[in-house]
Amino acid sequence: MRDRSGGSDRAVSVTVGYVMTLAISTLLLSGLFVAGGSFVDTQRERAAQGELTVVGERIAADIGTVDRLVATAQSRENLTVDRPLTLPNRVSGTGYRIRIAANGTQGTIALESEQTDATVEVPFRTSEDVAVRNTTVDGGSLRISWESDAGPEGDGELVVSER
Amino acid sequence: MADVSLPNPFGSETADRDEDRAQIILITGLTLAVLFVAVVLLLNTVIYTENLATRGADAGGAEAIEFRDGAVDDLAGILHREHRNGSANVTESFGASAETYGRTVGDLRARDGVIAAVRPNLSTVEEGYFIAQNETDDGLRNMTAPGSNDADWTVAGNATRTRNYRLTVDPASLSDSTSGAFTVVADGRPGGTNETWSATLTRETDGDLTVTVETANGTTVETFASPPDENHTVDFTAGTVNGEPFDALVWAEWVQTDGDPYEPYDVRYENGDRARGTYHLVVDDRDDGANPDRPSRPYVDEAIYSVEVELLHRTPELTYRDVIRLAPGERDA
Numbered sequence: 243m244r245d246r247s248g249g250s251d252r253a254v255s256v257t258v259g260y261v262m263t264l265a266i267s268t269l270l271l272s273g274l275f276v277a278g279g280s281f282v283d284t285q286r287e288r289a290a291q292g293e294l295t296v297v298g299e300r301i302a303a304d305i306g307t308v309d310r311l312v313a314t315a316q317s318r319e320n321l322t323v324d325r326p327l328t329l330p331n332r333v334s335g336t337g338y339r340i341r342i343a344a345n346g347t348q349g350t351i352a353l354e355s356e357q358t359d360a361t362v363e364v365p366f367r368t369s370e371d372v373a374v375r376n377t378t379v380d381g382g383s384l385r386i387s388w389e390s391d392a393g394p395e396g397d398g399e400l401v402v403s404e405r
Numbered sequence: 406m407a408d409v410s411l412p413n414p415f416g417s418e419t420a421d422r423d424e425d426r427a428q429i430i431l432i433t434g435l436t437l438a439v440l441f442v443a444v445v446l447l448l449n450t451v452i453y454t455e456n457l458a459t460r461g462a463d464a465g466g467a468e469a470i471e472f473r474d475g476a477v478d479d480l481a482g483i484l485h486r487e488h489r490n491g492s493a494n495v496t497e498s499f500g501a502s503a504e505t506y507g508r509t510v511g512d513l514r515a516r517d518g519v520i521a522a523v524r525p526n527l528s529t530v531e532e533g534y535f536i537a538q539n540e541t542d543d544g545l546r547n548m549t550a551p552g553s554n555d556a557d558w559t560v561a562g563n564a565t566r567t568r569n570y571r572l573t574v575d576p577a578s579l580s581d582s583t584s585g586a587f588t589v590v591a592d593g594r595p596g597g598t599n600e601t602w603s604a605t606l607t608r609e610t611d612g613d614l615t616v617t618v619e620t621a622n623g624t625t626v627e628t629f630a631s632p633p634d635e636n637h638t639v640d641f642t643a644g645t646v647n648g649e650p651f652d653a654l655v656w657a658e659w660v661q662t663d664g665d666p667y668e669p670y671d672v673r674y675e676n677g678d679r680a681r682g683t684y685h686l687v688v689d690d691r692d693d694g695a696n697p698d699r700p701s702r703p704y705v706d707e708a709i710y711s712v713e714v715e716l717l718h719r720t721p722e723l724t725y726r727d728v729i730r731l732a733p734g735e736r737d738a
Contacts, residue, residue: 289451
């Protein structure tokens with residue numbers, strides 16, 4: 243190197259060092275960036291999962307309350323039970339849907355977030371002869387009520403609807 | 406910054422280059438900061454929802470049920486009192502008492518932020534008769550017929566339903582053996598079920614009470630210990646003796662029908678001279694109707710067999726409205 247004094251490759255190490263510093267720091271920082279981004283994403287999904295569980299359990303609790311009132315009623319024809327339920331419109335910044343599927347005395351409330359992959363199923367039970375209407379509603383405030391003339395046999399049905 | 410920097414002898418180019426340095430770190434730092442703020446906001450909403458899980462999760466269903474049961478119990482008490490008082494027009498006086506009760510309950514509940522209403526629907530009253538032993542000064546009397554003192558007599562003929570049938574006897578007056586012992590009989594009429602149901606009360610040597618229930622399906626015998634005040638109480642329609650449940654004691658089993666058509670039967674006492682005590686019952690129908698001369702034995706008065714009551718319990722969380730048929734002390738179907 244010394245022989246070729248005044249050559250064009252003098253002081254190259256500064257440039258190389260600079261480029262390498264740039265490259266390594268870019269690499270490191272983009273690593274951080276990616277890790278941070280996926281961390282946020284995971285947290286978002288977990289948050290949605292947690293919130294949907296809470297929302298689902300609240301719905302299940304209120305279905306239980308209405309069911310208890312219906313089951314202990316003397317006659318269901320004249321019965322009115324109406325439970326307005328205030329729930330968040332969005333979980334983790336996205337909307338969600340609530341699907342209620344019941345079969346006999348057992349059923350599940352399935353909650354699905356619209357954008358994240360979070361899905362939660364909350365099981366519930368009702369008393370003998372208390373029918374629950376299968377339905378899908380958008381997340382948000384609900385009304386859980388007993389409709390005495392609804393149902394397949396017209397002898398009343400527990401209905402979850404939007405309000 | 407540029408103002409406080411030393412002037413650069415080589416011109417401004419290098420200074421610019423200095424200021425351009427570390428841009429990647431800056432941008433990434435800023436982005437990460439924004440990301441973390443997003444995470445914080447996200448976790449904040451999680452905290453909010455978790456908080457929602459514990460806040461006011463109970464819609465107040467238990468309060469509504471408690472209100473209903475309480476109102477039914479209280480109205481049953483009011484009804485019984487009206488029967489005992491021998492009000493001239495029992496429907497009217499019950500209506501007035503129930504209205505007062507409803508107003509009081511409404512005021513009380515309003516303090517807790519509840520709209521509560523109790524409204525008896527007097528057009529649904531099913532009339533009946535209240536029959537009771539007309540008690541003497543010491544409270545107990547032979548279970549014999551009024552006037553004639555016949556030992557075997559009909560308490561209520563042509564009844565189809567009976568409720569709140571409670572009988573108290575002094576064990577000392579009871580017979581020791583079932584033959585000739587005091588017996589309560591529900592006798593289905595030939596046009597009705599034509600079955601016979603009976604409950605015989607006998608005394609054990611230590612004063613315990615033995616109840617022999619005879620139905621179309623067989624005979625069941627059970628002995629019950631004396632209560633502290635020594636008088637035995639048999640609740641025929643509730644199926645209890647001294648408060649203890651007696652499963653075989655189902656009032657007028659196979660004699661009284663549970664739905665339309667209600668078949669007629671007679672409520673009779675046999676060997677009424679072998680028991681001293683009191684009793685009261687409400688039947689929905691009776692051959693001779695009410696006796697206008699109240700001091701007669703037994704005391705018979707017009708009564709309400711059943712009435713429908715509308716109940717409302719309303720809070721911001723829950724609206725509950727129901728119509729309850731009030732017929733306290735009907736036998737369990």
